[in-house]
Amino acid sequence: MFDVRKRRIPAVAGLAAAVLLTVQVGAAADPRPTLAQARAKLAQLNDKADAVVERFNTVNEKYKAARTKYERLNKEYATEQAKVEGLRESVVSTASGLYQYGGLSSVPGLMSQQDPSGLLAGLAVAGQVSAGQAWTLNEFDAATKGLRVRRTTAKAAFDDLGDLLGDVGKEKKKVEKLVGEQENLLRRLNQFNAGDPNSRGITYDGPASGSARKALQFAYAQVGKPYRYGATGPGSYDCSGFAQASWAAAGVKLPRTTYQQWAWGASRRVSLKALEPGDLVFSNGFGHMGIYAGDGKMVHAPRTGDVVKVVTMASYGPGRFVGAVRP
Missing domain, CATH: 1.10.287 (Helix Hairpins)
Structure with missing residues (x-):
């Protein structure tokens, strides 16, 4: 005699497995961030x-x-x-x-x-x-x-x-x-910029003079080269390595890191309201820095996936920068 229970058990088990699988897949697949x-x-x-x-x-x-x-x-x-x-x-x-x-x-x-x-x-x-x-x-x-x-x-x-x-x-x-x-x-985000290690950059035509002008001329000539952590040039830079190399071109020897450069400039600090081209500007926490280029702009090596570029300091918002040093 045919036992209907023998048909029911596999059917019920299959349904339970399907439900369980659906729950597991749903739990594992986190929604993609916006x-x-x-x-x-x-x-x-x-x-x-x-x-x-x-x-x-x-x-x-x-x-x-x-x-x-x-x-x-x-x-x-x-x-x-x-x-x-x-x-x-x-x-x-x-x-x-x-x-x-x-x-x-x-x-x-x-x-x-x-x-x-x-x-x-x-x-x-x-x-x-x-x-x-x-x-x-x-x-x-x-x-x-x-x-x-x-x-x-x-x-x-x-x-x-x-x-x-x-x-x-x-x-x-x-x-x-x-x-x-x-x-x-x-x-x-389709925002990765590999840069060009052989970039010839752009020409600096700002108001700097003397050693500051030499530093900025070198800095602008690096525009387009990639950021790379720990790098000091010539094909890539991180922020403090970029500042060090730029001022080295003007005959000024800066220490290697942002912390060291800030400490080195203890007697050379200037107010952000009195910036002059060539001044080193430091972010809150001293994790980042750039070189003031005049007219509210700075040149810097930003971060991974970006290149040496000239930006407005205002684009970082108020309170981003905490001080400056004049080499």
Whole structure:
């Protein structure tokens, strides 16, 4: 006899599965953000990226300074080591002379001393030595002490270098994650501008003079080149790298990051109401900066997906910029 329940069970199970699948698909497919929401998200990412990029730049600068210090100390250590080895030959000669005249009982045993201090201690019991021999021994003693100091200092610098390299790696990961999000949103909004690393820019014809004019002429010649975090030119720039390169063209050496440039200009700060072409202008939080070009405009390297450009400062709205420095 045909059992209707055998037909009902699969049918009901299939219906339940279909309903469940519909619910799951509906829950997983979040609604796409509107254009306004995407732009608001991009603005948040841009502000966050400004701060993260400058933190990366700051840590990277510390790393480069530590690397330079370690390389210098390591070189000094090698020089000191060579000096010790050179003096060791003179000490051996002194010891041989003392042995020859009966001052020492065992030159081979004495020369086997690995520790320079042990070698000197052995020679100290040899009795009287000549003035020249005494000078050699004193020089050797001072050199070995200096060698130990150099070795310890270089080791500490090397350890610092390793710690900072780890910090650079962490900050770089944060930046690259943000940059990826920025690029995705910009491409979705059809606003990603890859720029041209070989752009010849435009001509500056503003009111600046002297070194400020040279800086702005260089800056305008970079218009159209892409923004790239951590970049200092010549094919791409970030905001502080752009300011540094522009003023370098005028013979003025600026520090690398926005924070460092603001601190460097502690005695050179000017009011935003008294801006002159060439002044460095800084955003609230010091995550971004540009170069004032006159007539209410500035030239800057904005952010990921954009290029070096000239904009009006008013386009950023009131309160965006907090101060300026005149190099």
